[in-house]
Amino acid sequence: xxxxxxxxxxxxxxxxxxxxxxxxxxxxxxxxxxxxxxxxxxxxxxxxxxxxxxxxxxxxxxxxxxxxxxxxxxxxxxxxxxxxxxxxxxxxxxxxxxxxxxxxxxxxxxxxxxxxxxxxxxxxxxxxxxxxxxxxxxxxxxxxxxxxxxxxxxxxxxxxxxxxxxxxxxxxxxxxxxxxxxxxxxxxxxxxxxxxxxxxxxxxxxxxxxxxxxxxxxxxxxxxxxxxxxxxxxxxxxxxxxxxxxxxxxxxxxxxxxxxxxxxxxxxxxxxxxxxxxxxxxxxxxxxxxxxxxxxxxxxxxxxxxxxxxxxxxx
Numbered sequence: 494x495x496x497x498x499x500x501x502x503x504x505x506x507x508x509x510x511x512x513x514x515x516x517x518x519x520x521x522x523x524x525x526x527x528x529x530x531x532x533x534x535x536x537x538x539x540x541x542x543x544x545x546x547x548x549x550x551x552x553x554x555x556x557x558x559x560x561x562x563x564x565x566x567x568x569x570x571x572x573x574x575x576x577x578x579x580x581x582x583x584x585x586x587x588x589x590x591x592x593x594x595x596x597x598x599x600x601x602x603x604x605x606x607x608x609x610x611x612x613x614x615x616x617x618x619x620x621x622x623x624x625x626x627x628x629x630x631x632x633x634x635x636x637x638x639x640x641x642x643x644x645x646x647x648x649x650x651x652x653x654x655x656x657x658x659x660x661x662x663x664x665x666x667x668x669x670x671x672x673x674x675x676x677x678x679x680x681x682x683x684x685x686x687x688x689x690x691x692x693x694x695x696x697x698x699x700x701x702x703x704x705x706x707x708x709x710x711x712x713x714x715x716x717x718x719x720x721x722x723x724x725x726x727x728x729x730x731x732x733x734x735x736x737x738x739x740x741x742x743x744x745x746x747x748x749x750x751x752x753x754x755x756x757x758x759x760x761x762x763x764x765x766x767x768x769x770x771x772x773x774x775x776x777x778x779x780x781x782x783x784x785x786x787x788x789x790x791x792x793x794x795x796x797x798x799x800x801x802x803x804x805x806x807x808x
Contacts, residue, residue, distance in 0.1 A: 516549075517549075517580055517583060517585050518550070518551035518567075518568070519547055519548050519549035519550060519585065519586065520542060520551065520585070520588070520617065521551045521552075521553065521577060521580050521585060521587040521588070522535050522538065522539070522550075522552050522587075522589075522590065522617070523574075523577050523587070523588075523589050524554075524589060524590065525589075526555060527555070529556055529559075530723040530725075530726045532552075532554045532555075532556055532559055533559050533627045533629065533727060533730060534609060534610055534627050534726060535552060535554075535590070536560065536563060536566070536730070537610045537613070537623075537624065537625070537626060537628065538610070538614050538617050538619070539552070539565040540565045540624070541614050541623050541624070542565070542617065543565040545619065549567055549568075550565065550567050551566075551570060552566055552568070552569050552570070553569075553571065553572045553573065553577060554569055555572060558704055558705050559629065561630070561705070562632065563628060563630050564630075565628070586618065588616060590612075590613040590616040591616075592604065592605050592613055593605075599767070600767060600768045600770055601768070602743075602766040602768065603766060604743060604744075604764075604766060606747075607747070607806060608746070608747055608748070608804070608806055609747060610625045610626070610627070611623050611625060611806035611808060614806075614808060619808060621807070621808060622806070622807055622808075623805065623808055624804075625804040625806055626729055626730070626750065627726055627727075627729060627730040628730055629705075629730035629731055631708060631731065635706070636709055636713075637709075639706065639709025639711070641681070641683055641697060642681030644679070644715060645680070645681045645697075645710070645714045645715065646676075646680045646681065646682050646683070646714055646715050646716055646717070646718065646790070646794070647682075647685050647711050647714040647717040647718070647719075647728070648669060648673065648683070648685070648693065648696065648717070648718050648719065649684070649686040649690065649717075649719035649720070649722075649724055650666045650669045650670075650684065650686065650690045650691045650692075650693055651663060651720075652686075652720050652721075653687075654686070654687030654688075654690060655722060657768075659742070659768040659769060660768070660769040660775075661742040661765075661767050661778075662722065662740070662742060664720055664740070664781065664786075665778075666693070668781075668782070668786065669693060669718075669783075669786075670693055670694065671783035671787075672786055672787050672790065673693055673694070673695050673696060674695065675783070675787055676787065676791075680715065680794075682697065683696060683697045683699050683714070684696040684698050684700055685699050685702060685707050685710060686700050686719075686724065687700060688700045704727075707724070707727065708727055709731075711724070712732065714728075715793075716735060716736060716790055716793040716794050716797070717733050717734070717735040718735065718736045718786065718790050719735070720737065721737060721739060721742075721748060721749070729752070729753075729801075732801055734752050734753055734754075734793045734794075734796065734801065735753040735754070735793065736754045736756070736786060736792075737756065738756050738778070738781055738786060739755050739756055739757040739758070740757070740758055740777040740778035740781065741757065741758045741759070741760050741763030741765060741776075741778075742763075742765060742766065742767060742768075742777070743766065744764045745757050747764075750804070751802045752801040752802045752803070753793065754790070754792055756781050756786060756789055758776075758777035758778070758780050758781060760773075760777050763777055
C-alpha cells in the first residue's frame with residue numbers, strides 16, 4: 494500500500510513538473526515507441542496543422558533528432574503515457590494516428606484506402622489539401638558533412654534489423670550486389686542502414702551512421718536504392734529520389750512517393766499486406782531482377798535536376 498502511494502506521488506510530481514515546465518499542448522502526437530518511419534511521417538501532419546494556424550504542436554518520440562530545427566514542431570517530449578492521457582483528459586487534442594489494422598491470426602497488415610500521410614492527417618482533424626511528404630531540417634554543417642563522393646548513390650541491402658522486420662519487404666542482397674557491380678564505374682555507392690545489414694563489396698561502408706548524418710548523405714546523393722521502410726521516408730524528407738523495391742506486399746500509392754521509381758509486381762494476390770508468410774514463395778520479389786532495379790535507378794538519376802513531384806490529397 495505504502496509503495497503504491499509513493500509511486501502515485503512520484504507520478505503526480507512528474508506530471509506537475511511537466512505542467513510547470515511548459516503547460517499543456519494544443520495538439521500532442523504519439524505514434525509508438527519504436528516506429529521511426531511513422532514518427533517521421535508525423536512531420537507531415539505537423540506541417541499541415543501549422544499551415545492551418547494550429548499552435549503548441551508537441552510530439553512524443555524516442556527520436557527527438559527527427560524534429561530538430563523543424564519550425565512546425567514546437568516541443569518534443571519523451572514518451573510518457575500518463576502525461577499523454579492527462580492532456581487528453583484536460584481536453585487537449587492528444588492523438589495516436591494509427592493508420593494500420595494488424596491481423597495477428599493472418600500476420601497481415603490492413604492498410605487504409607488512402608496514403609498513410611493523408612490518413613494520419615485525417616485522424617488528427619486536418620481537412621482540405623494535404624501534401625504527401627515528410628520533412629527533416631538539416632543544419633549547414635550537417636549538410637556539408639553528407640557529401641562523401643562526387644557522384645554518390647546511397648544503397649541499403651536489407652531491412653532485417655528493423656524492429657518490425659518483415660520478410661515480405663526483403664529483396665535479395667546478391668541482387669543489390671549485382672547492381673553495384675554493374676554501376677560502380679559510374680557511381681560511388683555508399684551503403685547506409687544498420688551494422689547488421691549484409692555488407693556489399695565495392696561500396697563506401699557507412700552502415701551504423703547516426704540518423705542525421707545518414708539524412709545528410711541521402712540529401713547529397715543522386716538517388717537512394719532500397720526497400721520500403723524508414724530510409725525511403727527519410728530520403729523523401731531531404732529531397733532525395735529513390736528506386737524502391739516493393740514487390741507485392743503493399744501498394745506504392747498508399748505508402749510511397751511519385752518522385753520515386755517504385756518497383757511493384759501486380760500479381761493477382763497483390764497487394765497482400767502479409768508480413769512474413771507467403772503461399773507463393775515471394776514470387777512478387779523474385780520477379781524483380783537486378784536489371785529491373787538498375788534500370789529504375791538510372792531513370793531516377795536521370796531526373797536529378799528536376800523538382801521532386803509531390804502528390805496532394807484532398808480530405
